[in-house]
Amino acid sequence: MNNTDKIYNLAVSGVQKLIPYTPGKPIEELERELGLSNIIKLASNENPLGPGKKALAAIQATLKDLALYPDGNGFNLKSALAEKYAVDMSQITLGNGSNEILELVARAFLTPGLEVVFSQHAFAVYPIVTQAVGATAVVAPALNYGHDLDAMLQRVTDKTRLVFIANPNNPTGTLLNHADLEAFIGALPDTCVCVLDEAYCEFVGGQSEDNSIAWLKKYPNLLITRTFSKAYGLAGLRIGYGLSSPQLADILNRVRQPFNNNMLALAAAEAALTDVEHLQNTITVNAQGMQFITEGFKNLGLGWIPSAGNFVLVDLKQPAMPTYEALLRKGVIVRPVGVYELPNHLRITIGTQAENQLFLQALTEVLGRIGSLPIATLPPSLAVAG
Known part of the structure; x- marks a missing residue:
């Protein structure tokens, strides 16, 4: 060498x-x-x-303020998200894309010797954030290219701190039944955080987008991650968010970097929420x-x-x-x-x-x-x- x-x-x-x-x-x-x-x-x-007209207009209106730091707390966007999902602002964590939320939860909860359970054919970032902090990945075999919830639950031990589930799954596009998914979350020990990655939830349609939000009241160990990169067309601005119990959000915000969301992203995301x-x-x-x-x-x-x-x-x-x-x-x-x-x-x-x-x-x-x-x-x- x-x-x-x-x-x-x-x-x-x-x-x-x-x-x-x-x-x-x-x-x-x-x-x-x-x-x-x-x-x-x-x-x-x-x-x-691409982005909608309202997001583009918000970006244009914000350009004059670029010499200033953005709101490090993201108050306006958090307020809009809290209203949309009927949650408290204390339950929201803003990320540089939902990808950052995945990294934050790994940094906050994992150490060498602890384990993470996720599925075969699941998003490549799950093993990356696991390995980066020295934790152990436990991969459950896929069922019809999607999550086998029974196989995943069987692999949860007292060393398991995180479980990652993408719904719909990337890259396979498979979708879990909501009743089965909630039963799985409810069966997890309270020593394990379930990360429900819903980056593509807007494409599912129906009531699916709201179903998982209701679970936050019952499962304080649930973290839902979503993004403005896909359906809202703001991938280049890198902005996403996590929804969880206030306590879990407080932990994530302790390791979140200051000003992790730029001013244009915050303004565009807030406007995009209104562009039905x-x-x-x-x-x-x-x-x-x-x-x-x-x-x-x-x-x-x-x-x-x-x-x-x-x-x-x-x-x-x-x-x-x-x-x-x-x-x-x-x-x-x-x-x-x-x-x-x-x-x-x-x-x-x-x-x-x-x-x-x-x-x-x-x-x-x-x-x-x-x-x-x-x-x-x-x-x-x-x-x-x-």
């Missing part, structure tokens, strides 16, 4: 072997690599409609796009995992990386999910109608060139005009 490598030995043990999270390839990176233009990105579950029309348009476009893309998969002879989110996993029945790379060369960015132990799948974010058409056309051409799958001709309704 040379002298420059010795620095790695100084890092804490969990960090030394940590593999950082790899985000979806940025459009600019593909432009640099291949010199392409008119690239479409369907890799990171972003909102294809934009949210409904987003949900409608997603539902239509999901039907459109899965119909395309059917015509291509491909299987997929039914999804409750704004993305869908397609099963290529062969290693997915060659198809992923071929799509890149056509200017279409999707997401390989080999890191989730799903090497034959690609995750596709639902885009606009035009983006969905371009993706299906590119996929048809790529699979036809590879020649290893039965290729059906897309019907006129799925073809790209011109």
Whole structure:
């Protein structure tokens, strides 16, 4: 080992072997690599409609104040969230995306020797925050690509401090029955915090968005995390939040960094909560796009995992990386999910109608060139005009 490598030995043990999270390839990176233009990105579950008009107006109105620090307590956004969900402001923790809330709960509750339970095929950040603090990950096998709650509960011991559940799950899109999920939370010991990651809850529809909020009154060890990055179209501003008991929120806010939310994010998120029309348009476009893309998969002879989110996993029945790379060369960015132990799948974010058409056309051409799958001709309704 040379002298420059010795620095790695100084890092804490969990960090030394940590593999950082790899985000979806940025459009600019593909432009640099291949010199392409008119690239479409369907890799990171972003909102294809972007931010709503109210959020954009709030950002514009806030620009004049950028020389000032933001409100470190996020009073206005907390007030809006408290009103929306009928909770007290003391139950809210604001994060730099809901991703930061996941990190905060790990920092606050985990040490080496303690354990975290989560499912196979669950969000990649769960093992990352676990390893970073030196705790032990206990992975329960998936059931039909989703959470096996019985298997997870069997793995909870007196060493378990956190349980992570994503509902809908990323990257598979599976959705748990609410009665089963509440029974699971109720069966957990009070020495274990249940983190219910609901980053995609707005796409589920019905009363599902409100059901879990009611559980906060019964389960003081429950933490619900949500984000403005997906349905609200504010991924670039990085803002999310946690809902919990006041006591749990107090612990998280003790380790939360001051000014972790910038001024533009706070203003945009507050405005976005009132933009019902934009949210409904987003949900409608997603539902239509999901039907459109899965119909395309059917015509291509491909299987997929039914999804409750704004993305869908397609099963290529062969290693997915060659198809992923071929799509890149056509200017279409999707997401390989080999890191989730799903090497034959690609995750596709639902885009606009035009983006969905371009993706299906590119996929048809790529699979036809590879020649290893039965290729059906897309019907006129799925073809790209011109």
